[in-house]
Amino acid sequence: MEDKEILEKFANPDSRNLAFNQLVRKYQQKVYWHIRKMVIDHDDADDLTQEVFLKVWKNLENFRQDAQLYTWLYRIATNECLTFLSNKKRKFFLPINDVAAELTEKIDSSPYISGDEIQLKLQKALLKLPDKQRLVFNMKYYDDLKYEEISEILGTSVGALKASYHLAVKKIEEFIKQD
Amino acid sequence: MKENHKHIILSDLPKHNVYEVPDDYFDRLPMRIMERTAAAPKSGWVSVQLWQNLRMAIAPLVLLLLFVGVFFFGLESQPEQAAFNIAAVSDAEIVDYLTAYSTVESNDLAELNTLQKQELASEFINVSAADAEAELEYYHLKDTEY
Numbered sequence: 001m002e003d004k005e006i007l008e009k010f011a012n013p014d015s016r017n018l019a020f021n022q023l024v025r026k027y028q029q030k031v032y033w034h035i036r037k038m039v040i041d042h043d044d045a046d047d048l049t050q051e052v053f054l055k056v057w058k059n060l061e062n063f064r065q066d067a068q069l070y071t072w073l074y075r076i077a078t079n080e081c082l083t084f085l086s087n088k089k090r091k092f093f094l095p096i097n098d099v100a101a102e103l104t105e106k107i108d109s110s111p112y113i114s115g116d117e118i119q120l121k122l123q124k125a126l127l128k129l130p131d132k133q134r135l136v137f138n139m140k141y142y143d144d145l146k147y148e149e150i151s152e153i154l155g156t157s158v159g160a161l162k163a164s165y166h167l168a169v170k171k172i173e174e175f176i177k178q179d
Numbered sequence: 180m181k182e183n184h185k186h187i188i189l190s191d192l193p194k195h196n197v198y199e200v201p202d203d204y205f206d207r208l209p210m211r212i213m214e215r216t217a218a219a220p221k222s223g224w225v226s227v228q229l230w231q232n233l234r235m236a237i238a239p240l241v242l243l244l245l246f247v248g249v250f251f252f253g254l255e256s257q258p259e260q261a262a263f264n265i266a267a268v269s270d271a272e273i274v275d276y277l278t279a280y281s282t283v284e285s286n287d288l289a290e291l292n293t294l295q296k297q298e299l300a301s302e303f304i305n306v307s308a309a310d311a312e313a314e315l316e317y318y319h320l321k322d323t324e325y
Contacts, residue, residue, distance in 0.1 A: 115197030
């Protein structure tokens, strides 16, 4: 179902629940995987995904239809991730590296992670990047989003995103080489 | 293995999602979300949230506004009160007061030159116009240091 049709149905109180159910089914995987790559742990990703869709439910009426629905969803999910990681650092008085160490430990211990050695090294190298640079890398490398779309989601210039992605790739290759 | 990593180029690696989810997770997730939306308020949510957040701040805010209002009202009414008090005093009483407690100096006479006759008559301070002019001539403004 097209986004426009979902939004039209959502505007009608009689078909609101049906429309929202279709929206969730259409975008749940994109939202979940975007969050999961940032927070690593499945349970955290599950909680945040539900929070994202609750926010969507409460604010979809105010959604400006001149923007793409999925970039709006990505933006909400991105904000949830950054808030979650920020709270994690503040709550436990942990410096950035310790949160990265905690997430790295989850890569080794989580039951819902599998992959060969080089793939796991890549994930651990990613955790050494600053959160926003990691977001840019994930959206470009894994989600194949265009720089213009990432720009709309993060509110950053395309030039800055290109530079950030290029730098991230260099850092990751260097991190893997050092390990 | 470490040797193999020395010349890794990211674009050469196959893109692989290492993360997994429990069985049927994405089949059950929409239902779990819909259950939560059923409990969530649909309209006026923002105003309810705002009211809940501001509710505790209202009492001190009202008190603060009251103090600020009283302070500014007091400031504004003071000049009006002073003007009212002066207006209630007769000219004769003012002259008597000035005669008894004030001495007119040459500075005061110099200032008179800047006033219009209708604003302050020379007889009001018991000084003739000629005396005032003479005093003014005697007072050399150019030599005065400010």
